[in-house]
Amino acid sequence: MTTTPTTRTSLLLKLRDPRDHEAWVEFVILYEPVIYRMLRKFGLQDADALEVLQELLLAVSRSVDRWTPGQEFGSFRGWLRRVTRNLVVNWVRRRKRQLVTTSLDLDALLIEGESIEGDESRQFDSEVHRSLFHRASDQVRIEVQLQTWQAFWEVAVSGREVNEVAVRLGLTAGAVRVAKCRVIARLRDAVDKLKEST
Amino acid sequence: MSEHFSSEVIQRALQGELPPEQESAFHAHIESCSVCATAMERISGAEQMGCEISELLQADEIGDSIPGREEYSMTDFIVEHLEPSDSPEALGQLGGYDVLEVIGRGGMGVVLKAYDxxxxxLVAIKALAPHLAHTPLARKRFAREAQAAAAVVNLHVIAIHQVQPNGRLPFLVMPLLTGESLxxxxxxxxxxxxxxILRIGMQAADGLAAAHAQGLIHRDVKPANILLEKGVERAVLTDFGLARAADDVSITRQGIIAGTPEYMSPEQARGEALDGRSDLFSLGCVLYEMATGVPPFRTDSTIATLRRIxxxxxxxMASLVPELPPWFCSIVERLLSKDRAHRFESASEVNQVLxxxxAHLQQPTSVTLPDFNGATDSMKTLSVNDALLLFVRMVGNMFLGRGITEGWPVAIRPKPPCTKLPFWFSPIWALTVIPVWFFCFVTILHTLFDILSLVPAEKLGSQNEIFSVLTCAFFAFTLGLAAAQFSVAVTPSRKLRPLMSLWILVPPYLLARxxxxxxxxxxxxVYSLVPARLTNEIGTYLWVAILSTIIYSFVIRREPSKSPQQKTSSA
Structure with missing residues (x-):
């Protein structure tokens, strides 16, 4: 569960085909939140993050066909990560030239880029993991009954006591417990399926 | 107790494949049997993934939805949040109401037409947007503000029939008004x-005044939130507090502003604590737009708009629509003051002015325009009668220990408002309590001197003499203070103020004496003794009066006071 699979080459190969709209949608759904959150973690303000995100999606669509698996750039994620950081660096440079002050430190970005490469890649992976989970939870939420989802959410995510939730939802404690496990089992399946398909 | 379930049964139960009667037995068993409960946790993966799930799914400070991308289809909404209804024409049910159609959608909610x-x-139901409903903070805010809004009873504020803060989707129920938004x-x-324009502005201000009286700030006054009822000439404010529910998520967490910032006040744009006067700024924007057709701070980007604000x-406005009367422009200009201290003090004041x-517009001959001239160079417009009335009010205020300009017409109220002085500065105090005290003090002194025979009695003067001078001094002191306040209130130029104060001091001398x-x-x-000491009195009067005037001119200027109805919300 804790290791994330590398992006399947198939999706990337599909991405290189400009007519394959679905693959592109798939990519955007999964990676857009990941990249957005990474950008915010770099310290970009929301509007700026959206701007860079836009640029990044454009860049990916232009250059994905130049990327071939197993080359010196390594994994697709590594490549994506590098492109992201380069865009941020460029963006900060542009801002500096326009004499707009930003809270980002260009030097720190560049230095950090070299030294904590591993750290950043772990972060990137965990963001991908997070994004997968959110997509899965969106799916499962629609599939299960309202009460089941509520029971799961209150206990597993909000961290409330089973008995308290049971009283609030008008269920037995057993039912709440079963509901929670049921949703978790489904989430797990959904995440696995998503991983396979991407 | 029955024996433990096999892992196959648990697996099936997790997939929801058990028949209904076994299902409830399973629930009951899980409740009492820790062995099976643990087995279920293990098989489902809950044991291993519990912490991870909470961490991954809980919203953090960045948020998981990309702002502007949480576009959400109506079908999704209906499928996810409505329960099936047995009524054929309904889309579904929400909290016992038959939902008939979707009227509108905004950044923070969905508006449904429903049948009670x-x-x-028929009612209108406003539900918190699903992406906000997952955030406990937004839910809490939604509930609190909806309940506060429900407490506001006013013709120009939308009534709230019911607030349902719990459940998967918090919602509130309002009457369904026929008409259109501004x-x-x-x-x-x-x-x-x-x-x-005046009618709508006046009614909106009335609604805001009622809300402010309950400590509720609207925060999102804009044309879309002002409903014009069909048939009757009535403007109704809607959407109280919902803006706030969204604030916490969208503004503070993601640094983006939900909806349009065009009608925001500068303090709102800066993210400062707000009071009712923030709504007055927004109302000013609305008045401006009604008169000119464009909002005052429109640009093509959010950030640029905020900067302009x-x-x-x-x-x-005069350059856009030359036929607008100057008084209207100056009302709007005052509402649009960047510094909230320069705006009107309250929504009810705006309501009165509008x-x-x-009334003047409808009956120009019999009703005069409210005295309103941008409030700064007001002396020009004061008639003798007005001035006299003001003087009487001022003296009255003085004696009651109130702020000296309290109850004055808005137009000539000084800005920033005068310092409200503590009660013990008021003449009523000075003239009664302090003399009594001094009388005792002087008597004791006299007696002491007498007993000790330190000073010859004839050099001491009589008690009454001393007393008369002292009283005069007190009177002068408080009058000097009043003069300073008065001159601050009515003299626009700082340099002229001391001169003005001194002029005011002359006539009350007679009264003081x-x-x-x-x-x-x-x-x-001992009345007969006093005239002989006239020079003493005048000397005392002048010195004390001049000194106190100068001192208090200084004090009053240095301490701009806060208006009493300031309601700062918790940040």
Whole structure:
């Protein structure tokens, strides 16, 4: 569960085909939140993050066909990560030239880029993991009954006591417990399926 | 107790494949049997993934939805949040109401048209947007503000029938009004007639005043949130507090502003604590738009709009619509002051001013325009009668220990408002309590001197003499203070103020003397002695009065006071 699979080459190969709209949608759904959150973690303000995100999606669509698996750039994620950081660096440079002050430190970005490469890649992976989970939870939420989802959410995510939730939802404690496990089992399946398909 | 379930049964139960009667037995068993409960946790993966799930799914400070991308289809909404209804024409049910159609959608919520079966009437339901409903903070805010809004009873504030803060989707129920929003009207007609503008502005201000009285700030006054009822000439404010529910998620967490910032106040744009006067700024924007057809701070980007709100003056209304009367422009300009201390003090004041203007517009011959001239160079417009009235009010305020300009017409109220002085500065105090105290003090001194025989009695003067001078001094002191306040209130130029103060000091001298004598009489009945010491009195009067004037001119200027009805919300 804790290791994330590398992006399947198939999706990337599909991405290189400009007519394959679905693959592109798939990519955007999964990676857009990941990249957005990474950008915010770099310290970009929301509007700026959206701007860079836009640029990044454009860049990916232009250059994905130049990327071939197993080359010196390594994994697709590594490549994506590098492109992201380069865009941020460029963006900060542009801002500096326009004499707009930003809270980002260009030097720190560049230095950090070299030294904590591993750290950043772990972060990137965990963001991908997070994004997968959110997509899965969106799916499962629609599939299960309202009460089941509520029971799961209150206990597993909000961290409330089973008995308290049971009283609030008008269920037995057993039912709440079963509901929670049921949703978790489904989430797990959904995440696995998503991983396979991407 | 029955024996433990096999892992196959648990697996099936997790997939929801058990028949209904076994299902409830399974629930009951899990509740009492820790072995099976643990097995279920393990098989489902809950044991291993529990912490991870909470961490991954809980919203953090960045948020998981990309702002502007949480576009959400109506079908999704209906499928996810409505329960099936047995009524054929309904889309579904929400909290016992039959939902008939979706009227509108905004950044923070969905508005549904629904039918209340019990009361057999149509209602409008506003539900918190699903992406906000997952955030406990937004839910809490939603509930609190909806409940606060429900407490506001006013003709010009939308009534709230019911608030349902719990459940998967918090919602509130309101009457379904027929009519259109001001935004629609403006879209269709561009600008509006002045009478209409004043009427809508006046009614909106009335609604805001009622809300502010409950400590509720609207925060999102804009044409889309002002409903114009069909048939009756009534404007109704809607969407109280919902803006706030969204604030916490969208503004503070993601640094983006939900909806349009065009009508925001500068303090809102800066993210400062707000009071009711923030709504007045927004109302000013709405008045501006009704008159000119464009909002005062429109640009093509959010950030640029915010910057304009904080830094720039809007294009003058007169240059856009030359036929607008100057008094209307100056009302709007005052509402659009960047510094909230320069705006009107309260929504009810705005309501009164606009109502006065409307009355004047309808009957120009019999009703005069409310005295309103941008409030700074007001002396020009004061008639002798007005000045006299003001003087009487001022003296009255003084004696009651209130802020000296309390109860004055808005137009000549000084800005920033005068310092409200503590009660013990008021003459009523000075003239009664302090003399009594001093009388005792002087008597004790006299007796002491007498006993000790340190000073010859004839050099000491009589008690009453001393007393008369002292009283005069007190009177002068407080009058000097009043003069300073008065001159701060009515003299626009700082340099002229001391001169003004001194002029005011001259006539009350006679009064001061009279009162001094009276007081002296009360305490000693030696009236005949006083005139001989006239020079003493005048000397004391002048020195104390001049000194206190100068001192308090200084004090009053240095301490701009806060207006009493300031309601700062918790940040």
């Amino acid at each position: 079966r019990e009361l057999k009437r 935004a629609h009207r403006l879209e269709a007609s561009g600008t509006m007639e002045l009478k209409e 904080v830094e720039e003056q809007p294009v003058s 109502a006065g203007c409307l 009279q009162v001094a004598h009276l007081v002296a009489n009360w305490y000693g009945q």
